[in-house]
Amino acid sequence: xxxxxxxxxxxxxxxxxxxxxxxxxxxxxxxxxxxxxxxxxxxxxxxxxxxxxxxxxxxxxxxxxxxxxxxxxxxxxxxxxxxxxxxxxxxxxxxx
Amino acid sequence: xxxxxxxxxxxxxxxxxxxxxxxxxxxxxxxxxxxxxxxxxxxxxxxxxxxxxxxxxxxxxxxxxxxxxxxxxxxxxxxxxxxxxxxxxxxxxxxxxxxxxxxxxxxxxxxxxxxxxxxxxxxxxxxxxxxxxxxxxxxxxxxxxx
Numbered sequence: 001x002x003x004x005x006x007x008x009x010x011x012x013x014x015x016x017x018x019x020x021x022x023x024x025x026x027x028x029x030x031x032x033x034x035x036x037x038x039x040x041x042x043x044x045x046x047x048x049x050x051x052x053x054x055x056x057x058x059x060x061x062x063x064x065x066x067x068x069x070x071x072x073x074x075x076x077x078x079x080x081x082x083x084x085x086x087x088x089x090x091x092x093x094x095x096x
Numbered sequence: 097x098x099x100x101x102x103x104x105x106x107x108x109x110x111x112x113x114x115x116x117x118x119x120x121x122x123x124x125x126x127x128x129x130x131x132x133x134x135x136x137x138x139x140x141x142x143x144x145x146x147x148x149x150x151x152x153x154x155x156x157x158x159x160x161x162x163x164x165x166x167x168x169x170x171x172x173x174x175x176x177x178x179x180x181x182x183x184x185x186x187x188x189x190x191x192x193x194x195x196x197x198x199x200x201x202x203x204x205x206x207x208x209x210x211x212x213x214x215x216x217x218x219x220x221x222x223x224x225x226x227x228x229x230x231x232x233x234x235x236x237x238x239x240x241x242x
Contacts (some may be wrong), residue, residue, distance in 0.1 A: 037106050
């Protein structure tokens with residue numbers, strides 16, 4: 001669990017690069033990894049959004065990708081303090 | 097003590113799997129982030145079993161299974177599969193993977209599956225050594241008869 005707050009910023013940055021490069025395979029794989037990392041929060045909007053981005057990469061259609069990434073950042077940011085609180089750590093703001 | 101190589105591009109899942117296996121295989125777990133890294137590690141540290149994710153960048157689990165069967169046929173590979181990857185898991189079994197465990201069932205099944213695969217792998221190696229000994233004995237017996 002404690003690895004999740006460390007890993008998610010890296011994965012979000014990789015998704016950003018994949019969208020910028022129009023790298024559909026990279027988007028699909030990284031969104032898949034992020035989705036897997038937060039599967040313990042499977043009912044969350046973060047999980048659902050990561051899944052949508054994975055499907056976007058698979059379908060080869062980046063329409064709406066920017067908005068979806070923005071949503072994903074926001075939803076992961078909402079999860080992070082919950083997780084950090086569970087882990088007994090102070091919240092640290094992350095750049096979106 | 098058996099060495100397990102855990103291959104997954106997710107740091108969360110590497111930690112999770114390492115934690116599950118660590119009680120049974122303390123100090124004997126190696127890690128790799130994808131298939132390319134796994135094969136490079138296997139040149140220096142020969143694991144007794146590989147536990148790998150299916151979907152990874154650079155080289156996925158299916159290709160890793162093919163390469164391990166070709167380059168290290170004595171090392172069994174176990175796949176971890178996400179929901180919806182069942183057809184890929186079946187393909188990997190056809191390519192020679194020893195077993196697979198759905199990621200949703202890692203807590204319940206991973207350790208038992210690894211132990212079972214290791215046990216079968218040891219039995220295969222004993223059997224192969226026995227056959228070699230029998231062949232060698234037959235050859236010596238044949239030579240003595242000449």
